[in-house]
Amino acid sequence: MRDRERYGNGMEALLRVEHLKKQFHRNSDGTYVLKDISFEMMPGECLGLIGNSGSGKSTIVKILTGITTATKGCIYLEGKQISGKRTQKEIGKKVQMIFQNPKSSLNPKMTIGQNLDDALLYYRKIPKTERKRQCEEILERVHLPVSYLAKYPSQISGGECQRVCIARALLRHPALLICDEATSALDVSVQKEIVDLLKEIQQEEHMAMLFISHDLALVANVCDRILMLSDGEIKKIECVPDEAQ
Ligand SMILES: Nc1ncnc2c1ncn2[C@@H]1O[C@H](COP(=O)(O)OP(=O)(O)O)[C@@H](O)[C@H]1O
Ligand SMILES: [Mg+2]
Numbered sequence: 001m002r003d004r005e006r007y008g009n010g011m012e013a014l015l016r017v018e019h020l021k022k023q024f025h026r027n028s029d030g031t032y033v034l035k036d037i038s039f040e041m042m043p044g045e046c047l048g049l050i051g052n053s054g055s056g057k058s059t060i061v062k063i064l065t066g067i068t069t070a071t072k073g074c075i076y077l078e079g080k081q082i083s084g085k086r087t088q089k090e091i092g093k094k095v096q097m098i099f100q101n102p103k104s105s106l107n108p109k110m111t112i113g114q115n116l117d118d119a120l121l122y123y124r125k126i127p128k129t130e131r132k133r134q135c136e137e138i139l140e141r142v143h144l145p146v147s148y149l150a151k152y153p154s155q156i157s158g159g160e161c162q163r164v165c166i167a168r169a170l171l172r173h174p175a176l177l178i179c180d181e182a183t184s185a186l187d188v189s190v191q192k193e194i195v196d197l198l199k200e201i202q203q204e205e206h207m208a209m210l211f212i213s214h215d216l217a218l219v220a221n222v223c224d225r226i227l228m229l230s231d232g233e234i235k236k237i238e239c240v241p242d243e244a245q
Contacts, residue, residue, distance in 0.1 A: 012079055013040040014175055014208050015064075020073035022059055022232075033059050035232040037073070043175065044206040046199075048219035051229030057212050060229075061180050064210075066091045078175070096169035098198075100181040102161035106153040112139075112164050113149030119168045138167040142197060159190035166197065170205070177202070178210045183218070195222055 022034040034056045041047050051057050062068040064075060066088035075082050077094055099105045106115050116135040120126055126134070136146045142163040153161055162182065169177055179198060183191040199222055202209045211222050219226055228236040 011042060013076070014043045014045070014078060015041040015210075016074075016076040016079075017060075017064075018074045018076070020060070020063065020075070021071045022056070022063065022068075023071045032071070033232050034063075034070075037229075037232075037234060039227055039234065039237075041176070041208050041210065044208055045225070046202055046209045046211060046223045048223030048226035049210060049212045049229060050214060050216050050219050050226060052214060055229045056232045057229055058180055061097070061178055061210075061212065064091075064178065065095055065097060093172070094174060095176045095178060096172055096174035098162070098165050098169060098177065098179040098182040100185050102158055102165045102185075103153055105165050106161060106168075108153050110152075111149065112151050112153070112156070115153070115164065116149070116168055116171060119171045134171060138171055139164075141170065141201070142167045157190075159186055159194060162186065162194050163197065166194075166201065170201065173205075174207060176208045176210065178212070180212045181214070182211075184213065184215075191218070198222070 017037055017039050020034055020037040021032050023032045049057055063070045082091055113135055117131055120131045120134060135149060139146055139148060144160060144163050183194050186194060211219055213219050226238045227234050
């Protein structure tokens with residue numbers, strides 16, 4: 001079913017990707033990593049993106065977040081075209097990311113409190129006491145004790161670091177949270193805890209989430225709809241039946 005038909009209610013898509021193509025300069029044989037990618041996400045939707053390693057998942061994310069540019073195609077965020085025109089900082093106001101390796105996503109020389117505070121300082125001028133209150137509140141939202149504000153990333157586990165990364169993303173109130181293999185580096189039991197936390201937060205915040213993984217079972221557990229990427233193309237779109245969620 002085409003996305004347009006699925007959402008034939010006139011509601012504006014949060015994200016619209018149209019005919020995205022990507023060729024890296026190093027692909028001197030002329031091959032495209034992304035051949036023709038089009039999809040939509042509605043506000044508050046949880047969309048899965050699966051595909052084997054090297055299928056181009058992270059390349060899509062890098063284009064969406066402005067880390068790299070598309071060779072062809074357009075991206076619209078809340079109806080406004082973002083490709084080319086908007087800076088990474090502007091995209092960052094609406095889109096936040098959770099990466100595979102939480103420890104390397106945090107600054108090891110800063111405490112958890114300073115890492116979180118940095119996220120608040122980046123965009124707006126907020127008084128110090130208010131920033132501290134927000135950092136404490138957000139740690140509680142990800143079920144970590146407030147005492148963790150004084151710890152360094154090296155003093156806490158990988159799963160706890162990922163909770164801090166989720167907290168840091170939430171401080172910026174994104175309309176879209178992109179999780180690129182966010183649980184792949186974690187132990188299986190911790191993976192489930194992080195997935196449950198992401199689901200809980202996504203529903204509470206009515207935030208859209210693009211959940212990327214090579215693990216179909218994991219994605220089917222989290223998402224309403226799944227895109228399958230293969231050889232740089234979306235091969236299949238599946239809707240997860242309610243009873244499977
Ligand atoms: N900067 C780059 N230069 C050249 N090729 C790249 C670059 N980044 C990624 N690729 C290639 O693009 C393909 C898709 O990579 P990627 O998007 O990371 O896949 P996935 O996230 O699905 O594992 C791979 O073949 C990879 O080698
Ligand atoms: Mg990847």
